Amino acid sequence: MRTAYRTRDGRILRDVAAIGAAMVAVGASFGAVAVAAGLPAWATLSMSVLLYAGGAQFMAVGLIAAGSPLAAVLAGLLLNARHLPFGLALGGALGPRRWQRLLGSHFMTDEATAFALARPAGPERRRAFWLAGVLLFLAWNAGTVLGVVAGGAVGDPGALGLDAAFPAGLAALLLPGLRDRETRRVALTGAALAVLATPLLPAGLPVLLALAALVLPVLARRRAAAAPDGAAPAHPGGRSADHAGPGDDDESRVVRAGEASC
Amino acid sequence: MLIAVILALATGTYGFRVAGVLLRDRLELPEWSRHLLPVAAAALLAALAATAALTEAGGFAGYARPAGVLVGLVLAWRRAPFVLIVVAAAGTTALLRLLGVA
Incomplete structure (x- = not known):
C-alpha cells in the first residue's frame, strides 16, 4: 500500500512539476511586470501570497496602474467567481477536517482542481489536490520573488511558449473524463x-x-x-x-x- | 488604498473558494443532480482551456499558441506522458514564434 502510494505520488509529483516549472516562470514575469508598473515589492509579494490567482493578479496590476482600483477589485472577483463551483465539485477532496477545508481552499486553482478531479474520489484525489495545491503555491510565490528581485532581467514567458503550456496541461487532464x-x-x-x-x-x-x-x-x-x-x-x-x-x-x-x- | 485593494481581492477570492467547499455538505441537492457537480467543473475547465488557447484580451491569440495546444492535444490523445504534452505544447509555440509566426 505504502509503495503503491509512493509510486503514484511520484507520478503526480512529476506531472505537477511540469506545470510548476511554467508557473515559476509566469510568476517571475508577474513580479517583474508589477514592479515595473510601480507596485512596491511588499504589495507584489502579498498579492501572490494572499490573493494567489494569476489572472486576477495581472489584471489588478494593470487596472491599479491605470488608476482604477475599484475596477481592479470588481474585475478580479468576477474572474475568480469560478472557484465557487470548483469548491462544490471538490468538496471533501480537501480532507475530512475543518482546518483542511479552510486551508486547502486557499490552494484551490484551476490546475490543482484539474489534477484532483482527474483522480478517483477518495484518498488518491485528496493527495493529488494537496500535492498540486501546495507545490503550485510554492512555485508561484518563488517565481514572484524571483521576478521582483530580477526585474527586467526576467525573460518574456511568451518566447518560451508558456501560454500554450497551461491550456495544453488543462486539456490533457480533462481528456480522460471526456470519455x-x-x-x-x-x-x-x-x-x-x-x-x-x-x-x-x-x-x-x-x-x-x-x-x-x-x-x-x-x-x-x-x-x-x-x-x-x-x-x-x-x-x-x-x-x-x-x-x-x-x-x-x-x-x-x-x-x-x-x-x-x- | 493599495492594501485595501489587495485585501478586498484576497478576501473575496478566498470567499469564493471556501464557500463552495463548505456549501457542498450543507447543500441539499437531489441525488441525480449531485453528479452534475464534477460535470460543471469539467465544463468550466474546458472553457478555461479553450479561451486560454484561442483568445487574448478579447481577441484572437494568434496562430502560434493554438498550434502548440493542438500538438499537446494530439499527444494527450495518443496518451503521451503529461510532462511531454506540456513541454511539446510550449516548445511548438516557442519554435513558431522564433520562426516569426505570431
Missing part, C-alpha cells in the same frame, strides 16, 4: 459558448457562461422522465438511482489514474 458522453457534451458545448462570448463579455463571464451547457443533461433527464414507462432513452449510462453516487463520474477517470503513459 463519459454526458461530460463530453457539456464540456465541449460550454467551451464553445465561452470562446464565442469572449469578444462580447468582460473577462471572467465567458467562462462562467459555460455552466449554461448544464441545461443539456437537465433537459435530457426531463425527457427521460417524460418518456412513457420509463423507457429510459439515450440518457448516458442510465445514471439514475442504480449506480449514482460519488463514484460514477470516476470510472472513466480511473483509467487515467492507471497512467496512460505505459
